Amino acid sequence: MALRQPLTQLSKRTLPSQFFRSTSIPAIHQHRSNLASISTPPVVNNGTNGKGTAIVFMNMGGPSTTADVGNFLSRLFADGDLIPLGRLQNYIGPLISRRRTPKIIKQYAAIGGGSPIRKWSELQSSEMCKLLDSISPSTAPHRPYVAFRYADPLTEEMYTKLLADGFGGGNGGRAVAFTQYPQYSCSTTGSSLNELWRWRGRLEGKGDVEGAIKWSVIDRWPTHPGLVEAFARNIEAKLQEYPPETRNNVVLLYSAHSLPMSVVNRGDPYPAEVAATVHAVNTRLGFKNPYRLVWQSQVGPSAWLGAQTSDTVENYIKKGQTDLVLIPIAFTSDHIETLYELDQEVIGETGLDSIKRVESLNGSEVFIKALADIAKTHLEENVACSQQMGLRCPGCVSEKCVESKKFFASQQKELTA
Numbered sequence: 001m002a003l004r005q006p007l008t009q010l011s012k013r014t015l016p017s018q019f020f021r022s023t024s025i026p027a028i029h030q031h032r033s034n035l036a037s038i039s040t041p042p043v044v045n046n047g048t049n050g051k052g053t054a055i056v057f058m059n060m061g062g063p064s065t066t067a068d069v070g071n072f073l074s075r076l077f078a079d080g081d082l083i084p085l086g087r088l089q090n091y092i093g094p095l096i097s098r099r100r101t102p103k104i105i106k107q108y109a110a111i112g113g114g115s116p117i118r119k120w121s122e123l124q125s126s127e128m129c130k131l132l133d134s135i136s137p138s139t140a141p142h143r144p145y146v147a148f149r150y151a152d153p154l155t156e157e158m159y160t161k162l163l164a165d166g167f168g169g170g171n172g173g174r175a176v177a178f179t180q181y182p183q184y185s186c187s188t189t190g191s192s193l194n195e196l197w198r199w200r201g202r203l204e205g206k207g208d209v210e211g212a213i214k215w216s217v218i219d220r221w222p223t224h225p226g227l228v229e230a231f232a233r234n235i236e237a238k239l240q241e242y243p244p245e246t247r248n249n250v251v252l253l254y255s256a257h258s259l260p261m262s263v264v265n266r267g268d269p270y271p272a273e274v275a276a277t278v279h280a281v282n283t284r285l286g287f288k289n290p291y292r293l294v295w296q297s298q299v300g301p302s303a304w305l306g307a308q309t310s311d312t313v314e315n316y317i318k319k320g321q322t323d324l325v326l327i328p329i330a331f332t333s334d335h336i337e338t339l340y341e342l343d344q345e346v347i348g349e350t351g352l353d354s355i356k357r358v359e360s361l362n363g364s365e366v367f368i369k370a371l372a373d374i375a376k377t378h379l380e381e382n383v384a385c386s387q388q389m390g391l392r393c394p395g396c397v398s399e400k401c402v403e404s405k406k407f408f409a410s411q412q413k414e415l416t417a
Helices: 066-078 086-110 117-135 155-164 189-204 225-239 261-265 270-285 309-318 336-350 365-381 399-415
Strands: 053-059 142-148 174-179 214-218 251-257 291-296 324-328 355-357
Touching: 053 117, 053 155, 053 189, 066 086, 086 336, 117 142, 117 365, 142 155, 155 189, 174 189, 174 365, 189 214, 189 399, 214 365, 214 399, 225 270, 225 324, 225 365, 251 270, 251 309, 261 270, 270 291, 291 309, 291 336, 309 324, 309 336, 324 336, 336 355
Parallel strands: 053 142, 053 174, 174 214, 251 291, 251 324, 324 355
Antiparallel strands: none
């Protein structure tokens, strides 16, 4: 809330699932990990001016406490890239956010008082950087940062911290914007990149600026073998909770955050890229189970991409199909859409033990190893962004999108200078 060919330069390298089984990484539980104990080769800073490489995890974010919900929703509904409300965005957005705030506060209270997405993002980024120091010493040390679109730490806060840490501001340095939406959408990754471009202009200047941060972007990774393997293992673990005689008849419901049909119809690549992830995971699983791709989290009365997850579960129950497994296929960690919408609303309201949810990726060692491999490959290839990112949606009319894409593509000459 990404088809492998020819989506990204990362696509050129395909790793078998055995790669993610052959080298063990100590298990990660909550905030504790032994990854730091991995022996690392000597650090050689090649083109990083001694500072290393900043790896910036970009995501939507979520309110860490119920007191943060109002500001979170205000920012969310003000973003026309995510929820396009037209010329009345500045009026309708605040109105919707104020009306929804009391309800959403109750939902966050029900999952413990706030979103865990910051905790998981900081854990994933820090553990990935430790591993990346080991497998990519020439670009080490790798320094983790998190930039959320609608919650702290916001993009502005992250960029200010980069400058304080000696990146940019006349000092140069290398940073990678690493989207944590595996599948690209203009409303998610596109919005985060637009925001990053905006703050770069405000804090370092527009165009070619001597000594500014050299940016590159990992803009999608929908069928990376490690991502696929991490999903597949969690699905297999959940299926073991069903009796052997019925296990292969359990319906897999891959659930992704929906999009307004206005976004889909202008040519947004997200639906196809989510479908690519689903196909890759099912290929790894051997297509043993029937499955469907469904969509959740619709907001407002306008038309959204369906079928809706909640309607699908209800309709299958009516048809007598009650062995269902929900898989959050477009999320890389738990947040309100998994812990409340899926667990408490969609599943909880059925009262059926036979309807379950697959564990989110969270601290999966396979997933963190995948993140490190994606970043290593990106740094080795030394490309500013994928070729696919430069292609605008057929129906795009956003000048902000034009300028943002132009900026990140222009970083190629900075990387190869």
